[in-house]
Amino acid sequence: MSPTERWKAVMARDRRFDGAFVYAVRSTGIYCRPSCASRRPRRTQVTFFPIPEAAEREGFRACRRCHPADANGTDPGVTLVREACRAIAAGQTPPGDPRRLARVFKRILGITPRAYGQAQRVAHFKQELKRRKQVSPALYEAGYSSTSRVYERTHEELGMTPATYARGGAGVEIVFVTLSTPLGRLLVAATARGVCRVMLGDSAAKLEADLRGEFDAAHVREDQSGKLEGYVEAILSYLDGTEPHLDLPLDIRATAFQRRVWQELRQIPFGETRTYAEVAKAIGQPQATRAVARACATNPTALVIPCHRVVRGDGELGGYRWGAERKKALLEKERDVE
Ligand SMILES: [Zn+2]
Known part of the structure; x- marks a missing residue:
């Protein structure tokens, strides 16, 4: 249907x-x-x-x-799949023949039971984040008086944990996938802790080469096991307008300033824009407009940190790391969906 x-x-x-x-x-x-x-x-x-x-x-x-x-x-398949989903949610192995289940699962939900389990964990994580955001005032009162401690908390709550890896990603496992989207080729890469790159471009080979160049000391490999399906699914639902809130855990390196700017960008609602000057003001550094623009231009995770929602004060769209045409298309898309 x-x-x-x-x-x-x-x-x-x-x-x-x-x-x-x-x-x-x-x-x-x-x-x-x-x-x-x-x-x-x-x-x-x-x-x-x-x-x-x-x-x-x-x-x-x-x-x-x-x-x-x-x-x-x-549909008898629906009953079967619903039972399996409940088993997966409870951390159990679904009953019955796994191959039959995989077939029916794919027909009804469009994904494998395994991918469902992975997406389930992502969804659980997102709910956990929401819950933690709600309790953060309490944490504040509970004695997180040092501003830096509070600040660290906030990072965690937004799923933006400080990257655990050094420059070049020495010793870190990074998996990636590339796929076609209405905006061109998309590359999603992640460590075990979260998404570390979302890149847009015209060629999958070029995106992969850029990723490997940035993480030249990491173990970078293409994902064969569907590990990233939960992330990919969330990004695709964002792109087709069915689920505007792209709230994925991130594992990215950043200076304190970049982190503040990116944090602020994640607060801009779907379908809205801010100017570089407004973002600078919002982070308490009204004179730092150009530094804000630079932080936007170095955003490592397109879409998840919505740098496309920041525009120039004179009504022009301003630059976009992944191409001005893509920025325009994204903003038009968001306007149409709302
Ligand atoms: Zn009802």
Whole structure:
């Protein structure tokens, strides 16, 4: 079923599709079956999921009015996959024949059980980050009085841990994948702790060479085992507008100044822009506009740190490390989705 067909079923509150998919509403954090009697949300707020477990994995809660998790539909594969998802979430091996399960999983969720487990861990991590953000005032009161200590905390809460590796990445394992996107070739690379590079370009070979050049002392290898699928999936959902919040853990090297700027960029909401001067002001260094522009230009993780949302004060878009055309396309895309 295409998203348009699903949306039609939701608009019609069509009971025949209960159990065939659920829809989740970002503004409320709740997911429903198609026939739910609640008020219809705005289309831009809606994400569809083939099964309730997939919506819950993204942090959505079941609607108390329509009990979407009770609808099973007519597809026996759905029951099988739902059971498997619950087993994976509980840290158990799903029951039954693994090859059959892999086939049905792929058909219904579009990914393998293994990739689902990985994405599940990423989702769990994101929820953990959100939870920690909520408790941070309490941490503050609990005696993190030294500003540097508080500052370190904030890094952690944003998933931006100080990189654990030295320049060149000596002794570090880095895996990467490249893929085609509407913006050209995309390379995603990560250490065990988080994403360390997101790069855009015209050629996968060139991106790979740049990565290897930057991490000339690391063990860099292409990911064959689907380790990065959770990250990749999150980036693709951001790019196609289904999930605007790209909140991935990062493992990047930065000066204290770069870190402050990048932190600030991650606070700019989807669909909005700031000027370089506004960012400089926000970090308490209003005179540092040019240094802010330089920090944007050296952002190692495109999209995840949304440096494309920073523009010049005179209405021009300003530069973009990955090409001005891509910046323009990204900003237009975000405007259309909102
Ligand atoms: Zn409902």
